[in-house]
């Protein structure tokens with residue numbers, strides 16, 4: 001799109017829901033809901049602003065390459081991606097959760113997670129997991145999964161998982177317990193570095209409006 005237009009990358013589900021009020025604060029209203037429509041490109045009340053609906057873990061990639069000018073991504077996804085080509089000017093305080101280590105209830109995690117020991121970890125977040133255990137001096141074999149991490153310790157695929165926990169309901173339902181906190185997670189505004197310069201006049205008021213909405217909501 002031209003320098004007069006903006007493309008925003010968002011994922012469906014919790015991030016989209018919690019982003020709607022922020023967009024509204026910037027005067028941006030989508031013309032339809034991605035939950036109801038199967039469209040991947042959604043218009044807004046502004047002719048020059050559109051949304052692209054992507055997988056949560058793909059948001060940084062679309063923004064990094066300039067296919068979207070900005071987007072909203074979980075800190076989990078952003079740490080894992082590495083952040084190349086991205087400005088992350090604002091913590092939006094939405095989609096909050098915690099990155100945790102979890103094991104089967106009753107599993108003696110303490111006695112197998114000391115420096116020098118070796119653990120098998122299943123996770124969607126291999127970089128975050130590797131860094132966490134490396135800092136503790138624990139050796140890990142990381143098994144990359146794409147979802148349903150909670151199953152892995154139950155069927156002997158791994159000793160532990162590294163995953164996001166919000167209410168704790170999923171862990172409880174699967175007889176797992178959190179044993180270590182890695183990092184608090186929320187979603188951030190991510191802006192393409194080149195777009196921040198070339199589309200500054202379009203982006204600035206939106207960033208200001210988001211910032212006002214976040215601080216006003218406190």
Ligand code: PRT
Nearest residue numbers: 013014056057074075095096097164165166167168169170
């Ligand atoms: O679902 P899909 O595979 O399409 O992609 P996704 O899981 O990457 O996207 P989505 O929309 O589920 O999550 C988008 C972002 O929301 C994540 O990148 C996080 O930053 C944030 N977020 C906040 C969460 C959660 N809370 C959360 N609870 N993402 C996932 N979960 C999952 C968690 O992985 C676990 O399976 O919910 C389950 C635990 O929830 P509780 O409430 O039972 O503890």
Ligand code: MG
Nearest residue numbers: 013014056147
């Ligand atoms: Mg999900």
